[in-house]
Amino acid sequence: MASAAEIAAMRRAIALSAAGLGMTSPNPPVGCVLLDPQDRIVGEGYHERKGEAHAEAQALAAAGPLAAGATAVVTLEPCNHQGRTPPCRQSLISAGIRRVIIAIIDPTSRGEGGVVELRRAGVDVETGVLADEARVVLGDWLAGLRERRPIIIWPYLITGQGLEPLPSDTAEARRLRLNADAVLRVDGAVREAVPGSHGTGILALKDQPPGTSAAETAAALYDGGVRRLLLDGGHAVATPFLDAGLVDRVVAYLPHRSASRRPAAELPWPLLPPGFVITGTARTDSFVRVDGQADALR
Ligand SMILES: [Zn+2]
Numbered sequence: 001m002a003s004a005a006e007i008a009a010m011r012r013a014i015a016l017s018a019a020g021l022g023m024t025s026p027n028p029p030v031g032c033v034l035l036d037p038q039d040r041i042v043g044e045g046y047h048e049r050k051g052e053a054h055a056e057a058q059a060l061a062a063a064g065p066l067a068a069g070a071t072a073v074v075t076l077e078p079c080n081h082q083g084r085t086p087p088c089r090q091s092l093i094s095a096g097i098r099r100v101i102i103a104i105i106d107p108t109s110r111g112e113g114g115v116v117e118l119r120r121a122g123v124d125v126e127t128g129v130l131a132d133e134a135r136v137v138l139g140d141w142l143a144g145l146r147e148r149r150p151i152i153i154w155p156y157l158i159t160g161q162g163l164e165p166l167p168s169d170t171a172e173a174r175r176l177r178l179n180a181d182a183v184l185r186v187d188g189a190v191r192e193a194v195p196g197s198h199g200t201g202i203l204a205l206k207d208q209p210p211g212t213s214a215a216e217t218a219a220a221l222y223d224g225g226v227r228r229l230l231l232d233g234g235h236a237v238a239t240p241f242l243d244a245g246l247v248d249r250v251v252a253y254l255p256h257r258s259a260s261r262r263p264a265a266e267l268p269w270p271l272l273p274p275g276f277v278i279t280g281t282a283r284t285d286s287f288v289r290v291d292g293q294a295d296a297l298r
Pocket of ligand 1: 055
């Protein structure tokens with residue numbers, strides 16, 4: 001059983017992992033907290049971007065010699081593959097970590113991941129701790145793996161005239177870009193959501209020629225390393241993806257200029273596309289923001 005301190009540390013690891021959103025693809029955003037035998041945090045870290053140190057390595061570096069005898073609390077199963085750096089499970093073993101708490105097992109490990117090797121080395125391992133909460137951050141990465149395509153998010157503004165793109169210079173648009181890998185425009189142009197966020201040449205972004213089907217576009221972007229894709233435009237950019245059932249989430253912005261008015265133009269729908277349900281709302285400077293999700297995802 002994970003202790004109360006380990007569970008609390010897992011929540012912190014989950015929050016840390018979210019700092020990697022929009023930066024780590026195609027790797028997962030992972031967080032790690034190290035607790036000493038007195039339950040004090042002696043190190044923590046997260047995977048900042050692809051090609052850089054994994055969360056466990058960051059936490060071990062922060063802890064230094066204090067890692068010996070500590071418990072590692074990590075949101076995803078430590079990796080077991082030799083890359084540019086040794087596998088994380090080996091770094092944990094070498095540092096003298098005594099116990100490892102894991103939220104989610106890496107589905108790509110196929111039962112040959114870090115857990116097996118950690119146990120073989122005599123490390124006490126517990127899995128499935130706060131898995132549902134860890135999925136708040138890792139869910140899109142896991143869903144992308146399953147579907148072999150990026151999770152697709154379409155933000156739009158509902159005006160009296162119809163559905164319009166969210167202006168790119170707003171705080172809301174920037175917030176969405178920070179959490180995404182790439183942006184697809186209606187002309188097929190694909191851009192990194194935050195230029196330079198993945199370093200040079202990490203994402204093989206290719207513009208999508210006219211006539212490419214939504215499914216082909218999604219698959220090509222997945223192969224290029226994109227795990228979270230924003231659609232940038234009005235109804236036109238989203239229609240092929242909506243028709244193919246490939247839009248996972250929408251973010252609808254409804255201006256709150258006046259409580260008493262009526263739309264001037266006919267809208268395709270009052271708020272959300274058919275088949276979408278509300279998962280959250282918030283008041284922003286000029287809008288009510290409504291998060292919607294394809295009902296099939298629930
Ligand atoms: Zn690793």
